[in-house]
Amino acid sequence: MPGATAQTAARRASHVPVQPGVPLLSVQDLTIGIRGSAGRSVAIVEGVSFDVAPGQRMGIVGESGSGKSLTLRAIAGLLPKPVEVLSGRVEYGGADLLTMPAKKRRTLMGPEIAMIFQEPMTALNPVVRVGDQIAEGPRRHLGMSAKEAGELAVSMMARTGIPDPRRRARAYPHELSGGLRQRIMIAMAVSCGPRLLLCDEPTTALDVTVQLQVLRLLERLCSDTGTSLVFVTHDLAVINQTCSELAVMYAGHIVESGRVAEVFRQPRHPYTRGLLESAPDFDRPDRELIPIPGFPPNVADRPAGCPFAPRCGYVRDHCTEAMPPLAEVAPGRLSACYESDRLTEVLA
Amino acid sequence: MLDRFRFVPIRLLQSIPVVIGVTIVVFFMVHLLPGNPALTILGQTATPERVAALNTQLGLDKPLWDQYFIFVGRLLHGDLGDSLTYQRPVFDLVFQAVPITLSLLAFALVLSLVISVPLAALAATAPGRLRDLLVRVFTLIGQGMPQFWVGIMLILLLAVKARAFPVGGYGQTAAEHPYYLFLPALTLAIAMSPTTIRSLRASTINVLGADYVGTARSKGASGISLFRGHVLRNAAIPTVSIIGVNLGYLVGGSLVIEKVFAIPGLGSLMINAIFSRDFPTIQAVALFVALFVIVVGILTDVVYTLIDPRVDLSSRERA
Numbered sequence: 001m002p003g004a005t006a007q008t009a010a011r012r013a014s015h016v017p018v019q020p021g022v023p024l025l026s027v028q029d030l031t032i033g034i035r036g037s038a039g040r041s042v043a044i045v046e047g048v049s050f051d052v053a054p055g056q057r058m059g060i061v062g063e064s065g066s067g068k069s070l071t072l073r074a075i076a077g078l079l080p081k082p083v084e085v086l087s088g089r090v091e092y093g094g095a096d097l098l099t100m101p102a103k104k105r106r107t108l109m110g111p112e113i114a115m116i117f118q119e120p121m122t123a124l125n126p127v128v129r130v131g132d133q134i135a136e137g138p139r140r141h142l143g144m145s146a147k148e149a150g151e152l153a154v155s156m157m158a159r160t161g162i163p164d165p166r167r168r169a170r171a172y173p174h175e176l177s178g179g180l181r182q183r184i185m186i187a188m189a190v191s192c193g194p195r196l197l198l199c200d201e202p203t204t205a206l207d208v209t210v211q212l213q214v215l216r217l218l219e220r221l222c223s224d225t226g227t228s229l230v231f232v233t234h235d236l237a238v239i240n241q242t243c244s245e246l247a248v249m250y251a252g253h254i255v256e257s258g259r260v261a262e263v264f265r266q267p268r269h270p271y272t273r274g275l276l277e278s279a280p281d282f283d284r285p286d287r288e289l290i291p292i293p294g295f296p297p298n299v300a301d302r303p304a305g306c307p308f309a310p311r312c313g314y315v316r317d318h319c320t321e322a323m324p325p326l327a328e329v330a331p332g333r334l335s336a337c338y339e340s341d342r343l344t345e346v347l348a
Numbered sequence: 349m350l351d352r353f354r355f356v357p358i359r360l361l362q363s364i365p366v367v368i369g370v371t372i373v374v375f376f377m378v379h380l381l382p383g384n385p386a387l388t389i390l391g392q393t394a395t396p397e398r399v400a401a402l403n404t405q406l407g408l409d410k411p412l413w414d415q416y417f418i419f420v421g422r423l424l425h426g427d428l429g430d431s432l433t434y435q436r437p438v439f440d441l442v443f444q445a446v447p448i449t450l451s452l453l454a455f456a457l458v459l460s461l462v463i464s465v466p467l468a469a470l471a472a473t474a475p476g477r478l479r480d481l482l483v484r485v486f487t488l489i490g491q492g493m494p495q496f497w498v499g500i501m502l503i504l505l506l507a508v509k510a511r512a513f514p515v516g517g518y519g520q521t522a523a524e525h526p527y528y529l530f531l532p533a534l535t536l537a538i539a540m541s542p543t544t545i546r547s548l549r550a551s552t553i554n555v556l557g558a559d560y561v562g563t564a565r566s567k568g569a570s571g572i573s574l575f576r577g578h579v580l581r582n583a584a585i586p587t588v589s590i591i592g593v594n595l596g597y598l599v600g601g602s603l604v605i606e607k608v609f610a611i612p613g614l615g616s617l618m619i620n621a622i623f624s625r626d627f628p629t630i631q632a633v634a635l636f637v638a639l640f641v642i643v644v645g646i647l648t649d650v651v652y653t654l655i656d657p658r659v660d661l662s663s664r665e666r667a
Contacts, residue, residue, distance in 0.1 A: 078562050106568040115566040122559040127581050127656055136577070137567040172657040188567070 022094055023051035024228050025075065025196055030088035032070050032079065033299075041086055044299045045070050045252045048088075049326075052245075054195065057222060057229040059243035059260065061236060061275070065296060067252040068232045072198050075230070076115045077105055092196070110137040114189035116218075118201040120181035124173040130181075131157070131169025134188045141192050156187040160217055179210035183217065190221055197222065199231045203238060215241050236279050240264065248272045251297050251307035254326060258333040266346045268335040270312045276347060306337070314339040352653050354662040356646060363642045370638040371423065371631075375416050378630050384408075385432050385625040406432065419631065428635075429628035433621070438632040441617060446636065448518060449613035452602055455529050456536035457595065463537055464544040469575060471545070472552035472583075483549070487542035495601050499535040499608040506531060516610035532602075532609040539601055540594050547590045552583040585656050592648025596641040 027050050033043035045067035052058045062068045073079050075090050077097065090097045092113065097105055109115075114137075117123035125133055134156055135149035144152065150169070157165035160183040173181055182202060189197060199218070203211040219242055222229050231243055239246055239260060247257040248271065256269035267273040274292040281287055294311040297303060303310060305320040312319065318338055326336040337343070386402040387394060403409045407418065422429060428438040471483035507515045519528035555561060556579060564578040606615030614633050621629035653659045 076566055078565055080557075102570075106570055109566055109568040115563075117559055117563060117566075119559055123563045125560040125564065125578050125582070126658060127585075128578070133563075136564075136569070140568055140573075174658050185563075188563075 023091075024054045024056075024093060025052040025230070026089070026091040027051075027071070027075065028089040028091065030071065030074060030090060031086045032067065032074050032083060033086050034082050035084060035086065042300055043086060043252065044083065045074075048249075048252075048254055050247050050254065050257065052196070052228050052230060055222075055226045055228055056245060057219075057231065057243045058245040058247065059231045059233065059239035060247045060249055061233060061239050062249035063234055063296060065251075065299070066249040068249045069200055071249070072115075072200050072230060072232045076109070076113065076198055077102075078115070107141065110194065111141045111192040112194055113196045113198065114192065114194035115198040116182075116185050116189045116200065116202045119205050120178055120185050121173070121205070123185060124181060126173055128172075129170050130173060130176065130184045134169075134184065134191050137188065137192045152191060153187070156191050157184070159190075159221070160184075160187045161213075162187070178206055179214065182206060182210075182214050186214070186217060186221070190225070190227070193225065194227060196228045196230070199229065201233050201235075202231075204233070204235070211238070212241075218242060236264075236275060248275070251302060252299060253307065253323070253336060254334075255308065255336045256334065257326075258330075262330075262333065264347070266344070268329050268333060268340045268343050269308075269337045270314045270339070270343065271308045273343060273347075274311075314342055352660050352662055353650065356650065358662075359646050359649070363646075366642060367635075367638065370635060371420060372416070374631050374634040374638075375419055376412070378627050378634075379412060379415075381622075381625065383625045385627060388625050389432060423635075428632040431621075431626055431629045433624045433626045433629070438628045441629060442614070442632050442636055445612060445614045445617045445633075448611060449599075449602060449606070449615065451525065452529055452533055452536070452606070452611065452613060453595065453598060455526065455533035456540065456598065456602075457591070459533050459537035460540040460544060463541045464548055465580070467541075468545045468548035468552055468583075469580075471549045472556060475553055480549075483545065487545050490538055490542040493538075495535060495539045496604050496608050498538055499532065499605050502531050502535055503609070516608075518611050518613075529611070532605050532611060535605050535608075536598055536601060540591075540598055543590055543594060544587060547587045548583055551586050552579060555579050555583045558582070581655055585652070588652050588655065589648055592644055592651075595644045595648075599637050599640060 027048060030045065030048045031043050032045040033041050035041045048067070048071055050058065060068045060071065070079065070083060074085050075097070079085070085098055088098075092108065097108070124130065131150060131153045134153035135144075135146070138144045138149040138152050139146065142149075154165045154169050157169060162168055162180060162183050168176065168180070173184070176184065182205075185202070197218075202218070203214050206214060215238060218229070221227065229243070231239065233239060243260050245257070246260045246263050247254045248263070248269065249255065250271045256263065256267065256272045258268075263272060264276065267276055271292070274290070277290040278292055280289060292311055297307050297310070303320065305318075305322055306312070306315075306324055309315045309319040314337075316339060324336045324338045326334045329335045329340045335343075384399070384403075386399045386406065386408065390398055390402060400409070407415060410418075419429070426439070428442070430436060431438050431441055434441065467483045467486070471480040474480050503515055507513045513531050514528050517528055519525050561574070561578055564574055569577060602613070603615030603618055605611075606613045607619050610616070614636065617629060618633040620626070621633065649661055653661060
């Protein structure tokens with residue numbers, strides 16, 4: 001199968017050896033923002049740290065503007081100007097992507113790290129046949145001829161469940177449905193056999209039924225090849241279906257992280273709890289939805305102390321004085337809340 | 349695929365009424381010009397009798413409508429009449445001049461792309477920075493300078509002073525033609541570039557911010573390969589129609605430039621014909637220019653359809 005050869009070729013071409021026990025991706029104290037003159041920079045994402053082990057699937061959840069997408073884009077080196085990484089490290093297999101020469105970093109994009117974007121309509125080049133768009137990566141990184149890469153593209157499309165892939169490879173993006181386009185994106189992302197897949201709300205633009213198919217496909221591809229996943233979404237149900245680990249972001253900070261099942265069962269941060277209580281649960285349709293009052297703070301004038309304090313039902317005086325550190329509250333469980341001990345209720 | 353080009357024959361048919369309109373306008377405009385061709389041919393000392401005799405011989409004493417229908421009737425037989433000045437079929441004169449003008453225009457188009465694409469790319473990849481400012485200043489200056497003046501300056505600088513290029517003419521052999529046409533083509537290209545650069549710069553900035561460019565970067569594309577593979581073709585889409593419109597205007601500009609550089613193309617033919625009130629020649633050149641503009645319009649849409657697979661002009665024609 002050409003797909004398998006592609007992956008072995010990708011392994012051979014690998015530039016970054018991964019040692020056992022070392023996380024594949026390690027984000028350390030990452031701060032992203034806009035650099036101003038005379039040190040007056042505005043941080044949009046502050047002090048974000050997390051590790052992703054080989055084969056692990058990590059979800060990052062948060063509302064619009066929480067900095068989850070910027071975090072993902074910083075890993076891929078695709079921050080929109082004028083936003084940039086202000087400090088911190090993004091290590092891939094032990095090597096810091098941020099200090100690596102741009103040329104070396106580009107050789108990783110595709111065969112090591114690949115990205116799937118939110119809008120399959122706008123994320124595909126409208127004037128290039130989709131087969132050629134999939135073939136582009138393998139041609140560049142795996143040294144394939146146009147013909148070999150074209151064949152690989154067709155087999156990748158078949159693998160992502162696109163019917164009649166040989167004909168569809170010659171189609172332009174506007175000739176395909178949203179679900180097919182997102183499958184094209186996925187085929188493109190996995191075409192060079194990456195070890196880390198970054199997904200930026202890949203199902204948000206899709207119908208719920210198509211959404212489920214795409215999630216299952218992603219999950220299957222990742223477990224087949226042992227690919228690690230960082231999955232950004234605002235949809236808790238999607239995290240539940242795809243990921244094993246979870247980080248909750250609020251106003252540019254990770255406020256809680258841990259195993260998905262445990263966080264869902266017993267959230268240890270008031271914001272996580274608010275998110276879970278405000279999201280509908282189809283298994284319990286008569287449960288009352290409790291909205292979170294207020295709005296997230298503006299990044300430019302974040303309040304001192306915990307950014308969630310103005311909206312928090314557990315708030316005490318010390319919450320508004322200093323930002324609570326992200327601390328271990330249970331084995332493998334981190335929460336950035338002074339009052340996390342009061343949050344022990346188990347949500348059924 | 350071919351379906352999308354069904355608009356071409358339809359558009360050709362649609363241009364027939366346009367051409368008829370053009371013949372009417374051209375014919376009557378020419379006859380509104382003051383001055384009498386017979387007088388021009390015979391000179392100031394001609395007697396009224398000789399002028400009247402020549403008018404009868406040329407058919408200029410008939411009512412205008414009759415003259416128009418005679419003109420159209422001959423046109424349908426492929427006969428554009430004889431030039432009053434040269435006493436030769438106008439068709440032959442135009443046929444000699446057309447390839448010269450067309451090659452000048454084609455050369456100018458190529459040169460303007462050679463100038464515009466890199467400059468637009470340089471500007472668009474660093475908006476607001478120094479090189480962007482320089483390119484924008486260049487487009488402003490380029491737009492501000494009159495074409496004939498640019499032509500004369502180029503002659504003075506590159507032909508008279510540096511002696512790098514001939515002052516004028518078209519050359520004798522096929523190998524000489526590009527060399528002789530370079531300066532006039534450059535003049536036209538400088539006139540055409542500013543709008544192309546501005547349009548291409550704006551659309552390139554847009555495309556560089558598009559999601560699919562992010563996708564391409566996530567596949568490891570950068571620099572030239574990114575620009576060629578994903579940016580240029582998308583950025584060219586709005587620019588193609590602007591170039592098409594400009595080519596139409598450029599024909600007008602080339603008339604003057606041909607005169608400046610003494611190139612025996614349609615422009616020189618036209619201007620000489622106007623001065624000598626050579627009606628059949630003026631009509632023929634104007635008619636050809638109108639046809640050229642129509643064809644360029646259709647070709648623009650063909651190119652548009654070729655580079656953007658989403659464009660389907662044929663279905664709009666059907667609706």
